Amino acid sequence: MTTKVTDFKSSQSPDSGSNLMPRRALLTGSLGLAGGALAAAGLSPLTTRAEGFMPPEVPQWTKSLGPGVLTQPYGQPSKFESHVQRRTVEWLTADRIASISFTPLADLKGIITPSGVMFERYHAGIPQINPDHHRLMIHGLVKRPLILTMDDLARLPSISMIRFVECPANGGMEWRGAQMDRVQFTHGMLACCEWTGVLLSTLLEEVGVDPSASWILAEGADGAHMSRSIPLEKALDDAIVVYGQNGEALRPEQGYPLRLVNPGWEGNTSIKWLRRLEVGDQPWFHREETSKYTDLMPDGRAREFSFVQECNSVITSPSPEKPLKQRGKTHIEGFAWSGRGKIKHVDVSRDGGKTWQEARFTSMVLPKALTRFALELDWQGEPLLLQSRAVDETGYVQPTYHQLRDVRGTNSIYHKNAIHTWKIHQDGRVENVQFV
Ligand SMILES: Nc1nc2c(c(=O)[nH]1)N[C@H]1C(S)=C(S)[C@@H](COP(=O)(O)O)O[C@H]1N2
Numbered sequence: 001m002t003t004k005v006t007d008f009k010s011s012q013s014p015d016s017g018s019n020l021m022p023r024r025a026l027l028t029g030s031l032g033l034a035g036g037a038l039a040a041a042g043l044s045p046l047t048t049r050a051e052g053f054m055p056p057e058v059p060q061w062t063k064s065l066g067p068g069v070l071t072q073p074y075g076q077p078s079k080f081e082s083h084v085q086r087r088t089v090e091w092l093t094a095d096r097i098a099s100i101s102f103t104p105l106a107d108l109k110g111i112i113t114p115s116g117v118m119f120e121r122y123h124a125g126i127p128q129i130n131p132d133h134h135r136l137m138i139h140g141l142v143k144r145p146l147i148l149t150m151d152d153l154a155r156l157p158s159i160s161m162i163r164f165v166e167c168p169a170n171g172g173m174e175w176r177g178a179q180m181d182r183v184q185f186t187h188g189m190l191a192c193c194e195w196t197g198v199l200l201s202t203l204l205e206e207v208g209v210d211p212s213a214s215w216i217l218a219e220g221a222d223g224a225h226m227s228r229s230i231p232l233e234k235a236l237d238d239a240i241v242v243y244g245q246n247g248e249a250l251r252p253e254q255g256y257p258l259r260l261v262n263p264g265w266e267g268n269t270s271i272k273w274l275r276r277l278e279v280g281d282q283p284w285f286h287r288e289e290t291s292k293y294t295d296l297m298p299d300g301r302a303r304e305f306s307f308v309q310e311c312n313s314v315i316t317s318p319s320p321e322k323p324l325k326q327r328g329k330t331h332i333e334g335f336a337w338s339g340r341g342k343i344k345h346v347d348v349s350r351d352g353g354k355t356w357q358e359a360r361f362t363s364m365v366l367p368k369a370l371t372r373f374a375l376e377l378d379w380q381g382e383p384l385l386l387q388s389r390a391v392d393e394t395g396y397v398q399p400t401y402h403q404l405r406d407v408r409g410t411n412s413i414y415h416k417n418a419i420h421t422w423k424i425h426q427d428g429r430v431e432n433v434q435f436v
């Protein structure tokens with residue numbers, strides 16, 4: 001066996017590049033030997049795709065020196081991962097200044113969204129803010145109005161928490177029947193990061209809130225001056241004024257140097273580039289809570305201040321981006337999340353909701369955070385209608401499209417959390433289908 005391996009190595013010509021493909025012809029000639037050696041050792045390739053890249057071959061990168069330290073003072077993902085990127089739906093917005101890009105959910109590992117691929121939503125582009133010049137003003141119904149610098153904020157007690165941020169327009173295109181061809185577009189206005197900053201309640205203690213106060217206005221320093229009214233109750237609960245994301249400073253796209261994060265609530269309320277907090281005794285009824293971010297109900301009335309992102313889930317593999325490449329054992333994987341707390345359990349159906357099986361969690365189960373689930377699948381080429389249905393700790397069950405439309409009609413844009421269906425074709429291709 002050892003001799004054979006040595007023979008095989010010495011039989012190869014030197015490879016000029018690190019790519020193995022040019023040697024493929026050579027390898028094919030030697031495969032009988034390699035295959036024989038493997039079989040003798042009780043080994044066989046797990047997939048047919050492994051052919052031609054099998055031990056005992058030694059690839060070029062193992063026989064040479066690579067780039068040294070500080071080749072990239074700030075590291076980047078491997079070039080082979082360049083398909084993992086934000087993407088936009090071109091017809092969705094007229095201009096990239098006021099637009100949205102989507103998180104590549106199908107390629108995420110674990111529950112943390114890397115900062116570089118978190119979805120971005122701007123109403124006036126990204127302001128380039130010098131943190132030394134940034135100020136946060138807190139005023140209104142308070143005893144001691146304050147203007148804080150970033151240094152002032154750094155001196156206050158900090159806290160870190162892993163929480164999702166989701167735009168309530170996530171899935172909105174599907175309300176009207178647009179069947180997007182990637183899970184990135186059906187569900188990718190969603191991300192989950194570790195956020196570090198100061199609890200808003202800590203700041204409110206510093207300024208001393210007047211007993212008559214009940215609402216807070218948060219305003220951004222971008223050209224849109226984007227603003228939302230937040231009930232004082234949320235501000236005193238878990239709202240956090242954030243300067244850190246996934247172990248480093250916030251990214252400019254995410255609000256550098258300072259943003260609000262309202263865990264579990266409409267992403268729209270998590271004001272980026274935060275420059276002003278005003279304490280008042282009623283909401284301000286600004287643009288983003290009247291003209292936008294309300295839900296037009298079937299009776300013609302509009303639901304407003306629908307803050308909570310209700311329980312939702314989606315299968316990320318298989319998905320249009322992750323077709324089934326071969327028959328046999330694999331597993332179904334996805335994300336579940338709820339703006340009301342922890343996920344209690346997730347069921348998966350292969351037959352469009354007729355029968356369900358409980359999935360298992362493959363990550364930590366944190367409140368208001370993405371949670372991963374998985375279920376084994378032994379696929380023999382039969383067509384499937386895959387669905388996931390999440391239940392949160394309040395007992396809320398993710399609705400079907402039918403149930404959601406019964407209550408909300410067809411005029412909504414926001415808060416679509418219906419059970420999603422992927423059709424798996426016999427060739428393993430995955431299609432987005434709306435299935436009641
Ligand atoms: N100042 C400001 N804050 C903002 C926005 C904005 O355009 N300006 N967009 C909001 C919207 S609609 C969403 S969904 C979230 C998205 O956060 P992200 O861009 O970090 O993903 O930011 C919110 N905060």
Ligand SMILES: [Mo]
Nearest residue numbers: 167168267268
């Ligand atoms: Mo949003």
